[in-house]
Amino acid sequence: MNSILRNQSGAAAVKESGVRNVVLHGLLAAEYKHIVPNLERVTLKAGQQLYRAEQKIEAVYFPEDAVIAMIDKTKDGRTVEVGIIGREGMVGINIFLGGAITADQAIVQIAGRATRMRASVLRTETYFGSPLQQLLLEYARTFLAVISQSVACSQHHSIEQRLSRLLLSLRDYTQAREIPLDQASIAALLGVRRAGVSVAASRLQEQGVLTYRRGVIRVVDGRSLEKKTCECRQFIKAQYAQFQRSVAARSTRSSRDRALPVWKRKTPSGARRPRRGRANP
Numbered sequence: 001m002n003s004i005l006r007n008q009s010g011a012a013a014v015k016e017s018g019v020r021n022v023v024l025h026g027l028l029a030a031e032y033k034h035i036v037p038n039l040e041r042v043t044l045k046a047g048q049q050l051y052r053a054e055q056k057i058e059a060v061y062f063p064e065d066a067v068i069a070m071i072d073k074t075k076d077g078r079t080v081e082v083g084i085i086g087r088e089g090m091v092g093i094n095i096f097l098g099g100a101i102t103a104d105q106a107i108v109q110i111a112g113r114a115t116r117m118r119a120s121v122l123r124t125e126t127y128f129g130s131p132l133q134q135l136l137l138e139y140a141r142t143f144l145a146v147i148s149q150s151v152a153c154s155q156h157h158s159i160e161q162r163l164s165r166l167l168l169s170l171r172d173y174t175q176a177r178e179i180p181l182d183q184a185s186i187a188a189l190l191g192v193r194r195a196g197v198s199v200a201a202s203r204l205q206e207q208g209v210l211t212y213r214r215g216v217i218r219v220v221d222g223r224s225l226e227k228k229t230c231e232c233r234q235f236i237k238a239q240y241a242q243f244q245r246s247v248a249a250r251s252t253r254s255s256r257d258r259a260l261p262v263w264k265r266k267t268p269s270g271a272r273r274p275r276r277g278r279a280n281p
């Protein structure tokens with residue numbers, strides 16, 4: 001982690017660290033400064049595979065500006081994206097849910113920074129009633145809702161609608177009109193043939209909504225792209241917005257609580273903190 005976060009403490013450290021990840025931000029605001037030595041800032045490359053399917057999860061990732069796709073792969077090699085994770089979330093939620101193995105691949109779609117934490121540290125910190133447990137329960141609920149909607153989307157909505165939603169989602173994360181994404185990656189994410197992607201992209205290009213050149217898609221008319229997509233776009237946005245509001249409210253409550261004398265603080269009922277100490281790798 002960077003030196004600012006190492007040497008300072010409390011809310012100032014969180015603010016000045018530039019941590020943008022919603023879960024990590026909520027974590028550090030909730031008196032988790034002691035985990036800082038266990039955090040490592042990493043730069044992820046596009047196409048990098050963080051997890052292979054059926055592999056033991058060694059570390060979880062809190063994306064900052066990197067974007068990671070969770071991809072389900074069948075035995076005959078067909079793939080489909082079941083969830084995109086950016087700064088609002090955490091890659092490796094199975095660890096929190098008691099699993100050690102990932103069912104899906106995790107592949108970096110947009111290069112960028114993330115913070116990595118050993119899975120063993122996360123397990124140690126998610127004891128019953130802890131603020132982290134509450135935070136991740138809420139994230140898990142949100143992510144499950146997103147996955148459910150993604151399944152419905154892949155069954156009932158057209159390639160054009162799903163392509164539009166994917167591009168809008170990546171544009172939200174990158175805050176850029178140009179999205180580095182080739183047709184093979186789009187086909188793998190949508191779980192369709194490249195020919196289908198080509199037809200949908202060509203149609204959107206003809207309508208002046210986007211341009212497509214050498215693995216880079218430029219969104220020319222975002223408003224029209226919003227109209228092209230399905231209702232899943234708003235549903236998923238609403239889920240993450242609700243999660244972010246909840247984390248913000250939790251952080252405010254936590255700060256208020258810390259300002260009180262110890263005997264007046266509201267600790268979660270039944271919370272049991274295990275013996276403090278760095279977890280074994």
Ligand SMILES: [Zn+2]
Pocket residue numbers: 152153154157161162230231232233
């Ligand atoms: Zn849809």
